[in-house]
Amino acid sequence: xxxxxxxxxxxxxxxxxxxxxxxxxxxxxxxxxxxxxxxxxxxxxxxxxxxxxxxxxxxxxxxxxxxxxxxxxxxxxxxxxxxxxxxxxxxxxxxxxxxxxxxxxxxxxxxxxxxxxxxxxxxxxxxxxxxxxxxxxxxxxxxxxxxxxxxxxxxxxxxxxxxxxxxxxxxxxxxxxxxxxxxxxxxxxxxxxxxxxxxxxxxxxxxxxxxxxxxxxxxxxxxxxxxxxxxxxxxxxxxxxxxxxxxxxxxxxxxxxxxxxxxxxxxxxxxxxxxxxxxxxxxxxxxxxxxxxxxxxxxxxxxxxxxxxxxxxxxxxxxxxxxxxxxxxxxxxxxxxxxxxxx
Numbered sequence: 001x002x003x004x005x006x007x008x009x010x011x012x013x014x015x016x017x018x019x020x021x022x023x024x025x026x027x028x029x030x031x032x033x034x035x036x037x038x039x040x041x042x043x044x045x046x047x048x049x050x051x052x053x054x055x056x057x058x059x060x061x062x063x064x065x066x067x068x069x070x071x072x073x074x075x076x077x078x079x080x081x082x083x084x085x086x087x088x089x090x091x092x093x094x095x096x097x098x099x100x101x102x103x104x105x106x107x108x109x110x111x112x113x114x115x116x117x118x119x120x121x122x123x124x125x126x127x128x129x130x131x132x133x134x135x136x137x138x139x140x141x142x143x144x145x146x147x148x149x150x151x152x153x154x155x156x157x158x159x160x161x162x163x164x165x166x167x168x169x170x171x172x173x174x175x176x177x178x179x180x181x182x183x184x185x186x187x188x189x190x191x192x193x194x195x196x197x198x199x200x201x202x203x204x205x206x207x208x209x210x211x212x213x214x215x216x217x218x219x220x221x222x223x224x225x226x227x228x229x230x231x232x233x234x235x236x237x238x239x240x241x242x243x244x245x246x247x248x249x250x251x252x253x254x255x256x257x258x259x260x261x262x263x264x265x266x267x268x269x270x271x272x273x274x275x276x277x278x279x280x281x282x283x284x285x286x287x288x289x290x291x292x293x294x295x296x297x298x299x300x301x302x303x304x305x306x307x308x309x310x311x312x313x314x315x316x317x318x319x320x321x322x323x324x325x326x327x328x329x330x331x332x333x334x335x336x337x338x339x340x341x342x343x
Contacts, residue, residue, distance in 0.1 A: 014162065018048045022165055029169035037173055038070025041166075049159045051147040053126065055079055058143040058174035061203060066143060069174050074124070074148070081120030082146050089116055091131065096141070101132035101163040103155050127152035132163055134171035143174040175205075191266040194251075197259035199223045210266040212237040212246055221337060222262055225250075234333025236269055236280065243269035243277060246337060272334060273316045282309040284336045287326035 014022070021044045028037045028044075042054045053073035057066040066083045074082070086092055091111070095102050104111045105128075111117055121129060126148040136142045145163065149155065192207040199222055201213040212218050218237065225233065225248065233248040245267045253261035275283065285295040296306045310322070319325040329335050 014158070018158070018162060021045065021048050022162060025166055026169040029166075029173040039072070041170075042070070042072045045147075045162075049147065049162065050149065050154065051130075052150050052154075053078075053124075053146075053148040055082060055146045056143065056170065056174055057083060057146070059141055060200065061140075069143075074146075078120055078124045081116060085116060085120070086131075086144075086146075089114070092133070092144070095131065095133040095144070099133065099135065099167075101130055101160045101167070103130045103160060104128055105153075105155075106160075121148065124148075125150055128154040130155045130159065130163065132167055134167055134174055136171050136175040137168075140175075142171040145170055189268050193264045193266075194253075195222045195226075195262040195264060197226065197253050197261055199226065201264075210244075210246075210264050211239045212244060212266055213264060215239075218337075222248075222264075225262060226260060233337070235335050235337035236333070237266075237337055243280065245269050245333065247333075248337075272332065275313065275316060275334075279309050279313050279316070280334065282306060283313050283325065283329055283334060286310060286313070286322050287329050287335055 025041045025044050028040045038056050041056075042051075045051065045054065053071075055071035055074050056069045058069050059065075060067050066087065068079055068083070071079055091102055091107060094107075112122070128149045128151055130147045131144060133144050134142045145167075147155070147163070190207070191210045192204045193210040193213050194202040194204055195213065196202055199219055201209065203209055213222075215237070229250070231250050235246055236243045237246050247265045247267075249263040249265070251261050251263045253259040271277075271280075281299065282295055285298065290298070292303050292306045292310065296303045299306075314320065314322075314325055317325050317328050319328060
């Protein structure tokens with residue numbers, strides 16, 4: 001008879017084979033290779049839990065919806081039903097409260113008569129199911145795991161305990177706040193966000209999200225930049241009547257390994273070369289090739305004021321021409337990236 005290992009918080013015991021699967025799954029979950037890890041975890045679990053389908057969904061707190069990190073066997077229509085529609089059901093609320101896995105047979109009513117089962121799971125041929133909500137190390141909600149099987153009695157109590165033992169590792173795996181692929185700033189006041197391959201901004205551990213990503217124009221700009229091969233871009237962005245300095249670096253998406261992402265680092269704007277906020281604004285108009293008359297008209301100021309600003313800009317930048325000032329501004333990240341975004 002195989003040696004037995006006590007399961008945590010339960011009278012159940014794990015066999016050595018089951019315990020090894022748990023260890024292997026936890027190790028793979030901590031590898032940081034999200035897509036590969038999900039596939040390996042599902043394969044390992046299938047050896048002992050014998051599910052016929054599985055899906056890991058991560059919660060995107062910015063978009064306010066779940067993202068499928070990986071799935072096995074489920075059809076797209078079923079995956080859709082196991083996302084936001086499932087999150088509106090009673091079993092989901094029970095799992096949020098108890099923070100424990102839940103089987104169909106654990107419910108105090110016949111789940112197979114519910115609308116979601118009849119419209120989503122029954123047509124897919126599933127008779128049993130087990131799900132659990134997942135949480136990051138800081139206790140924030142991170143996503144959910146779904147397992148389904150054709151047999152109506154597929155999942156035993158020990159399977160519940162096995163999945164329960166994995167929830168912490170799976171919660172870290174599907175936490176969209178992770179970023180392990182780039183060095184982040186340590187400057188006080190810096191913010192950071194990751195714009196993934198779909199153009200959606202993601203949170204990064206220990207950093208406040210950048211404010212520039214809230215601007216719809218930034219989304220347009222990011223989508224355009226993702227289609228290029230520019231490794232690094234510097235510039236400024238207008239935020240709430242002021243400016244922020246922005247550095248954008250092309251990196252590998254930490255959750256979708258074969259896709260590119262943008263690491264956006266934002267810091268308070270500091271007046272380079274003694275330029276005032278108005279002079280920076282005029283410099284950007286100048287760099288766009290606008291005449292003093294046009295710059296004045298677009299900003300509702302006089303041509304004389306613009307002329308004075310241009311003269312001061314040339315002196316402060318040590319340039320003799322408008323073209324020289326524009327070139328220096330481009331080299332040193334003084335240009336407004338939103339003008340590129342909306343052109």
